[in-house]
Amino acid sequence: MTRIVHLSDLHFGLHRGDLVGALLDRINHARADLVVVTGDLTHRGRPGQFRQAAGFLARINAPVMAVPGNHDVPLYNIPLRFAWPFAGFSEAIGADLAPTRAAGTVRVLGLNSTDPFSWQRGVIRRGEIDRLIGGIDPLATNILALHHPLQQLPAIDKELATRAPEALRRLGAAGLHVVLSGHLHLWDCGGLLACGHPGVLQIQAGTALCSRLGDRQNEFAVLDFAGTGLTVERHVAPMAQEGFQPPERLHFRRGGGVWQALDQGPPVPMLPGATDTAFRTA
Numbered sequence: 184m185t186r187i188v189h190l191s192d193l194h195f196g197l198h199r200g201d202l203v204g205a206l207l208d209r210i211n212h213a214r215a216d217l218v219v220v221t222g223d224l225t226h227r228g229r230p231g232q233f234r235q236a237a238g239f240l241a242r243i244n245a246p247v248m249a250v251p252g253n254h255d256v257p258l259y260n261i262p263l264r265f266a267w268p269f270a271g272f273s274e275a276i277g278a279d280l281a282p283t284r285a286a287g288t289v290r291v292l293g294l295n296s297t298d299p300f301s302w303q304r305g306v307i308r309r310g311e312i313d314r315l316i317g318g319i320d321p322l323a324t325n326i327l328a329l330h331h332p333l334q335q336l337p338a339i340d341k342e343l344a345t346r347a348p349e350a351l352r353r354l355g356a357a358g359l360h361v362v363l364s365g366h367l368h369l370w371d372c373g374g375l376l377a378c379g380h381p382g383v384l385q386i387q388a389g390t391a392l393c394s395r396l397g398d399r400q401n402e403f404a405v406l407d408f409a410g411t412g413l414t415v416e417r418h419v420a421p422m423a424q425e426g427f428q429p430p431e432r433l434h435f436r437r438g439g440g441v442w443q444a445l446d447q448g449p450p451v452p453m454l455p456g457a458t459d460t461a462f463r464t465a
């Protein structure tokens with residue numbers, strides 16, 4: 184079995200300080216083979232916020248890989264944003280903005296989908312899809328980790344990242360199995376399998392630490408890959424109470440190139456205001 188912890192949207196600088204210890208405890212208790220952070224490590228890309236984020240990552244007792252999100256470029260410092268948008272991330276978190284890691288039977292391909300010129304809308308840059316296809320291992324479970332989702336629920340009317348549909352189609356055909364993303368501050372796991380790409384399971388994490396009340400809760404995921412099976416543990420910490428609740432578990436199996444959700448329970452209802460929250464905070 185290979186265990187991956189998926190965190191997203193930490194937003195250091197606008198984060199729940201009271202939850203940091205509990206989050207670290209849960210992450211380290213999981214004894215993961217790899218921790219994947221899909222962007223927005225900071226709220227405004229400021230040096231002090233990057234120092235806080237780097238200090239947090241240093242307390243994780245597992246290998247960590249991270250890609251930038253749109254909040255990791257300096258929004259208001261225009262010269263810096265256009266000339267050296269990823270300087271803060273590179274210095275504090277890692278110079279490789281699209282790292283690749285192997286862990287057990289899993290291969291995680293990182294992608295920097297942040298566009299300093301449009302700031303909120305993401306982009307899959309020309310040549311990146313070919314690079315990613317070249318990184319797919321036919322013997323591994325292949326995972327793409329990026330900030331902006333490649334698919335969205337119909338209720339989300341934000342623009343998808345440029346070339347997201349092409350990336351999903353071509354990478355799915357090339358053997359990609361899972362996408363890890365964030366950005367919307369809204370959980371979705373398996374809700375898009377019926378939307379034309381049943382071979383690629385997108386796990387979209389909510390925000391792990393952002394303190395905006397409209398987000399209503401913080402959360403992260405623990406993924407256990409075993410053969411063709413995948414168990415997803417969702418750890419939720421409602422803002423109205425202290426710490427994390429016991430995790431919920433979802434089960435999936437892959438066969439014939441298609442993922443199947445094994446849980447027949449009712450769909451998780453969308454939180455009131457969650458779509459609005461996605462607009463304001465992502």
Ligand SMILES: [Fe+2]
Pocket residue numbers: 223252253254330365366367464465
């Ligand atoms: Fe974002």
Ligand SMILES: [Fe+2]
Pocket residue numbers: 192194223252254366367368390464465
């Ligand atoms: Fe975010």
